Amino acid sequence: MSTPHEIKLLRINYLRGPNIWTYRPVLEVWLDLGRLEEFPSNTLPGLNERLTTWLPNLVEHHCGVGERGGFLQRLEEGTWAGHVLEHVVIELLNLAGMPTGFGQTRETTTSGVYRMVFRARDEQVARSALAEGHALLTAAINFQEGDAPFDVAGAVARVLAQIDDCYLGPSTAAIVNAATDRGIPHLRLNDGNLVQLGHGARQRRIWTAETDLTSAIAEGIARDKDLTKTLLKSCGVPVPEGEIVSTAEEAWEAAQGVGLPVVVKPLDGNHGRGVSLELSTQADVEAAFHVAQKEGSEVIVERFVAGDEHRLLVVGGKVVAATRGESLWITGNGRDTVVQLIDSQLNSDPRRGEAEEFPLETIVLDREPAMGLLLQRQGLGADSVPAQGQRVLIQRNGNLTIDCTDDVHPEVAYAASLAARVVGLDIAGIDLVAQDIARPLGFQGGAIVEVNAGPGLLMHLKPAMGLPRPVGRAIVDHLFDENATGRIPIVGVAGSQGTNTVARLVAWLLHLSGRRVGLACQDGLFLGSRQIDKRPAAHWAAGRRLLINREVDTVVLESSAATILEDGLAYDRCLVGIVTDLQGIAGLEHHDIRETEQLFKVLRTQVDVVLPEGVAVLNADDPRLVQMAELCDGGVIFYGQDASAPAIADHRANGGRAVLALHGRLVLAEGAAQIPSVPLDNPAVKRLCEDYGPPVLMAAIAAAWALGISPELIAAGIETCLTAPAPAPQPVTSR
Template sequence: MSRKNDIRLLRINYLRGPNLWTYRPVLEVWLDLGELEDWPSNLLPGFADRLTAMLPALIEHHCGVGERGGFLQRLQEGTWSGHVLEHVVIELLNLAGMPTGFGQTRSTSQNGVYRMVFRARDEKVARSALAQGHRLLMAAINEEPFDVAAAVAAVREQVDDSYLGPSTAAIVAAATDRGIPHIRLNDGNLVQLGHGARQRRIWTAETDRTSAIAQGIARDKDLTKRLIAGCGVPVPEGRAAGTPAEAWEAAQDIGLPVVVKPSDGNHGRGVMLDLRTQADVEAAFEVAARHGSEVLVERHIAGDEHRLLVLGGKVVAAARGETAWVNGDGRSSVRQLVDAQINTDPRRGLTEDHPLNRLVLEEDDAILGDLARQGLTPDAVPEAGRKVLIQRNGNVAIDCTDQVHPEVKHVVALAARIVGLDIAGVDLVAQDISRPLHEQGGAIVEVNAGPGLLAHLKPAIGTPRPVGRDIVDSLFPADNGQEHPGRIPVVGITGTRDTARIARRVAWLGHLLGRRVGVACADGLYLDRRCLSAGDARRWDVSHRLLVNRNVQAAVFENDARTILRDGLPYDRCTVGVVTDFDGIEALAEFDVQSPEQLAKVLRTQVDVVLDNGVAVLNAADARVAALGAFCDGEVILYAADPQAPALVAHRGNGARGGRAVFLRDGRPVLATGGAETRLAPLARLARGGLAAETLLVVIAAAWALGIAPDLILAGIETFDAHNAPSPQAA
């Protein structure tokens, strides 16, 4: 078989919000198969076998068949290369540790051109998987060599560079489980939970409640000790030393054995334990000095190291450490023994996903120091049967939450409160965490801001603790009265008929409720009638700013079909979703939307994202728009100038239990719930400035959906022109 030409990637577009395909971000790729349009998979000799040899786990892909092996069945029956590429990319993401289940491939009106999409939490990772998947597929088609392991490694490297750390990811996942939206604010772990004025921010395990003063105190270990000791918290006796000689003098005064550590180090770096000789103390001083600005000498506390997580004044998780040892065999070096007896533990690794660290002897001064005190080096060969101490601390990964004594919990919570931290990792040393510290000479040795959560989320031994959920619950208490915590009221208006004017008037009505309302529309970006950015704000990167702005208490967004097709919606869910019409299809040719049926799938997106306690506001005069109500999770309000519009009549039903509707009767707008009607002021009094009757009805319906009282709706409509400058479009 002759070599087939490459599939051409015509267009790659990252849809960041809810879109034609799904609620979540996807990478959309337009493909030109070229000559491969005439070569489905069943006509490519040996292709299916080569591909499954490269990616054996493709057997797990159900595809449209709906069962294990479904995709392989499609391969054998014959499917096109765009569809195959979709599954190859998804499998590479799975192998790289970023499981992805969603993908679709659809033909377009152009022969051989397809739209392929797949779930993409991060654009860089998605593009990397696409590039590697493209190369792999062409290699399989043309029977060429390909290094699958290298491709997976390349994608995994991008995953590691781009994705949230495990602590932040656990908090975000817990927020998602509660329906709380999140926005990543940088390339690291700064994340916003919630929208606008109801947002909270986290940075790893620190929150916007974490005091900068408390952080500064926690970094200074000597200051922390003095503050908590003054309130009766047991701490080891100790003092600062400026030279090795001063360190030894302090050790003699305190009493051997001692601990030498940096005053402001972290992750246990530079900490040397159980020092008993002058040489050891002075050597430890040099190590500690490299890891901090000041060196502390403290009384050594007998027992195991423990890390207790304090949240909102309560201990929510605890983990215990243990020392690491190896047994000599008379043949292997210490380094070899560590690799064979310790580093082979699957719980150990070099990434944050592992509860225990892989030990690299040369990179840990404390390990080297302990070996030296035993008369050993990494290359030394211990005699058979000799037990060698490798690591005293750094193995805090054994859950002991249920064993913590109530008095220990009280003392630990007190220490965190004295420092002033809302979230704290408190390190203590005790022989038995189930007994009070004073009974065993235990003590608190450190109070840490921004503690890692992995030891509690994925302990090496014991029960995982839902500390991510605990943090989210503390930021968004269940009794805050919000059915959807973290969310501000969001109104999305989709269509082409006067939608900018609708958006600004709805925002004005929200403003009359005392809310600071933001608007993103074709006229610009506004907050409380003040223009923040002139020009068309119907772009994700512009309109999305409203959700990040802490001053925004409610937001109104104008969208059209192009917005959804180009970027996706700027919000994940909305309180009110408005669809006005099916116009403008002629402007969507570049997206291959050419029929009302295709347009309906696009506009449905606005209705799909309405919250379960929200409202879809739909034009009953157009049966196609009214039919979108079937996809709404919440309530539907229909509007039309004609009270006899068939969809509207059917929606109102019979009696008081019918649906809500807005229409005109005898020249007056009417709010109807089933058979009950409330008439408003005459249309001539309300429709000022050339405002069309249909536009007025949409504004009234959207305001009613927001729970604004009829009298205030009237007042707002009458006062809009007097308090708002004409829009650029209207001018």
């Protein structure tokens, strides 16, 4: 028996931010193909047939060919196992409902060793997909006659389980996606659905459909249904009469007092559990009391309001979506029990499921005693066999899946909006009962029966009938003004020569201009003039600490080439990106970076992420850095000690900006215009140039200019920085 072929996974690294491969997070995997380096796909008997049988949708992968079937073409021509693994992993993610179109596989300078990457929204999901893809490809390569086919369904199920554990819920995801469409960045703050939109002082936070504007007092009021009704009634909002009861006997007395028929429900329940409707007999009311008592701390008896249940979503005082409920029925066939009919006629609906992404829950009678009580009132139980054609009511209302947003009468919308304001919720799900949502509630005896904090959005995103509504966008528009992106100015500094000093100088100048600055560099972590961590902080984790800090309105972050290769940048885009040099190649052999051309591709990441309204600051003394200018989406400011250099001259001839040393001063030049700024013969400036070198000052001055700091303040800041507190650089005592 021949030795099985093996693909060794040498290293797995999750790049959380923009990196050498792409703007987005990826999982980077170092692979050793071993003997497979000598066997491309077209030399391994039966491999291609097995892969296309197990994963038939591989035909949809374009690959580098650029058209459907492109990857299969590569398989037939012969491609290496690392590239095949990339596509297998991507296809497993596709099958798990998390499609990703990005992946790359590249050789390293070591024979048989490759770097393979693929788009990874979540590290644990990506690792799960990698493990399953690795197992599948290994099985396909080493398949022997008599072996069972690989269990693709099981692999997809395991990836799906990881997705269920790790991904945002549908309501949160809808808000995050809407924010992304508006260019608003987001940071996930826990393993659940707590998400920050925007950065620093301009951030807002959401937790499912609650925001940092959602009042804790309002949430408490909404949980207390009796208090909610009292407040609503006092403001003229129509609500059903009701009474809190402590015993089954009291429930029947209250029912007679408010008038039959009645509703019995838990005072602080949710999801409609324990709610029994249209009760008219003492036996039904008392039985319903015991059902409701198990679902909440107290029980309330209310007047029954005729009509259909509706859910109106109120965001920022406006109704943005509405759905209507429908009753659930089964039809007997004379053979199957009620439970069997529920499974075949209701739970078979693809909209029903246990996971959060399903708009409707699976019906399980054992956990829905209110349904059992409803069956009992019809003379049936879970094991009863309804006659042929007999219709059996399983649930009244609920199942709010029919969109009716366009039908809502303005008076109804006003009542719902008023209810949300009375309780104090910025986002609320208003439950009301009406026979016709297109008519005012007063004319039909309709009423608002509940106000819910943190309402689910899925019913509006995936209605069973009618149009989906952009409720995520409505919430984002509620949190941010029309043109706001939630971004604060971010300055990124990349390179190896004096970058920590550049970062500190920029932070100092920003501090002088009145900004609340966060600084992360090799010298530590700073908030304003206070150093909060002395450990080197030029890395992703330190940058994230600053971006989630509500006190910070501007951030300066130093990043080395190693940082970009190991973690990616801590931010998706920046306002100013500085690249000082291409001299930091030593120590990058671990990342297979051995030549300056490779280092260029790493450090260009800092320029790639500059916003269209931003500026790249580049050292024109290095012609290779000049080439980065064409990669920038925004403007460019060059700096250099040779004011007559062709790159600078051409740039200025086209109206570009540069920081230069001319006539004993550092000058801000824009086109032909020149603004003298910092005198080089100033003792403090001379000391800075001796300690750190003129290019360091130039880079910092260029960044400050790009940020709109005046030439006068720049000059004053540079002249005083050595005697200033942090975040300014400290003088060098020995050289």
